[in-house]
Amino acid sequence: MKNLTKKILFFSLAVILTSALCIFFYYFNNKYTKKSVQAFNGLLVLSESDLEEPLYLIDDWAFYPDILLTPEDFAGGNPEHYMIYTSIGEYTQFINYSQPESPHGRGTYLLYLYLPDQPAAYTLDLPEIFSAYRLYLNDSLILQMGEPNPENYQSCTQNRSVTFEASGQVRLLIAVSDYSHFYSGIIYPPAIGTPHSLTAVQTIRYGLSVAVITLGIIIALLSLYLGIRMKNSNALFFFLLCISMCGFSSYNVLHTLFALPIFPYYALELISGYLMAFFTVLLHGRICRIHRLVQRLFCGIIGFFCILALFYGLCASQLTISTIQIFSKLVFLFKAAVAGYLLVTAWLFFDRRSKSGQPLFYASIIYAVFFIWDRIFPNYEPIYGGWYSEWGSFILVITIGYILWRDVVSTYSYGLVFAEEHHQITRQLSMQTAYMKKLSSQISENRKAVHDFRQHLHTITSLAQQLSTNEQQEPLLNKLLTYLETLSSRQFSQHSLVHHPFCKNIAVDSLLQYYYAAAIENGFKVNFQLTLPDSLALSDVELCTVLGNLLENALYACHRDTADNRSIILSSRETKSQLFICVENTYDGKFREKENRYLSLKSTEDRFGIGLESIRETIERYGGGVSICPMDHSFRVGIIIPHHSK
16 A cells, blocks of 8 residues: 555656646747747737847738739739638648648748848748748749649758848748648748847757767667677667657758658658657567567557558548548547556556566656647647657657666676576586596506505515525515515505595585695695585575685685785585675785776776676575675685575
8 A cells, every 4th residue: 555655656746747847848948939029910020139039930921822922913912812810830731612621732821021120131940831832032032842833743841941131021922832741831830030049049959859860870779789699679679669769850850951752751750650659669568578469469559550650641642631630530549549558557567566667657657748748738839859749759768778778788797697607517517527537546546556555465475474484584584674665665545636525515525626626736725614504595506606706716816916825715604594605815915996896807907807796696696695805915705695495
């Protein structure tokens, strides 16, 4: 109950903080809420102070539907043609009275600007206008994208800026045609201001987009490398997710650098957003370990929607208003279902108290909250950065990347430990093989000595018998004594190659015999006192790995020490619940430490000792502990190994 209350508290806090961020963006990073003068009935009077910052032209444009006007049409005043006043973003399709179901057509936007009397340079920033247009300032054609003439229509759109010098009244006329996209006309508010003010905004916006794309590409390539190198399918899926995110976030850079037709680029841009949702849900389910059937079902639904979105984009020129409205409702249901799925699965995963559950749970909350505020604030056009859906997706992708990276690092760490354990097992096998060879050699020598000794007994017996029967005893006695002296001086058995057993565990005893012999051969003093209970939590392989690393480090440290009386001491002490093992050796007093961990002296790089890390990982896996105590002339490592829990 207490845990549930805590989760609800954190859930509420995450919702409140994310909502506060969305509201902040809406009021302080939104073209529609930026405080500025606006046109009234197609007229906008501007002062020098109004143009110190970019001014977004939103309200009361005069719009002439179903006609492409030119400056000649205004030579005698406003033309006698049907006109309405509209705000940018109020309509996303052209009004076509002859074909009510068609979202396509043509129209002309008109706005009169009254600039300061002193001539000055101004910049007009035009975001994507769908899908072909001519821009006139007063009587001059200063920009054309594509071909808006219906007879020779050719779509082409790009983020463009034009700089002009003017004063007083300026007529801004934009004649637009669209027959190829599901949006038509001016969808995003144009801006006017001094060249300096608009360049600053464009640079920041463009720089943010480049930074996100660059980061996405770097992470994608790293994920691809790790996925192939470590055969990690999650890393490969994350590579595809990053590529989709780059495609989804590249519109600002892409449409600033290139003038592109609608087909097929906007369809690819559209599908990249839904592919990002697909791979997000796929990885989310794999991380949260959702039932495979549920994963496949939901991924199948999203995959079908991705295909539907691709056909929607490719067939944009054939769409009707009813089709666009139906698809818009499906998109709303799709996003709501994705947000709900992510939130529920993250909650269940977090409920299992997984380490990955907490960040993924909060990221899913943020994603869902951004989606909700995207519905609450439809008139959100960011000045810097992306829309709410982009922010939510970006945070979720970064969180998934963090979790996968942590898993990859953990897997790599376990791989190092496994490699070290494999090395220890191989070394232990070689030790046991060498031990058995020495034992076999000593047995053979002993058999030979026993065989030879029988022959010597025969000789001694024969000499003794001759001595007892021969009157000249002195020469025979001298011969017998000489023979006995020669026999006693011979080494029937050399120094024993095998020390007495150190413990009852054959594998551990073989390991200790190996290091004991190695230390003795180098002239080190050795004292091994080890008692092993039968109820240790560690297996024989793990115990040999731990002791092998400890003794190998001790042997290496003694080799580096130039002082006399170099020694290695192994001791143990047992309690009812655990075993304490201590290895103490002399050393030269030099060691390297970083972040409370000891660096390897076998490398000049700042690399942690694999042996000590392997010991620590193995012991802590069973709830034990490792204590490292470097002193002036001796280095002591103590380990606590718990018994099996009963």
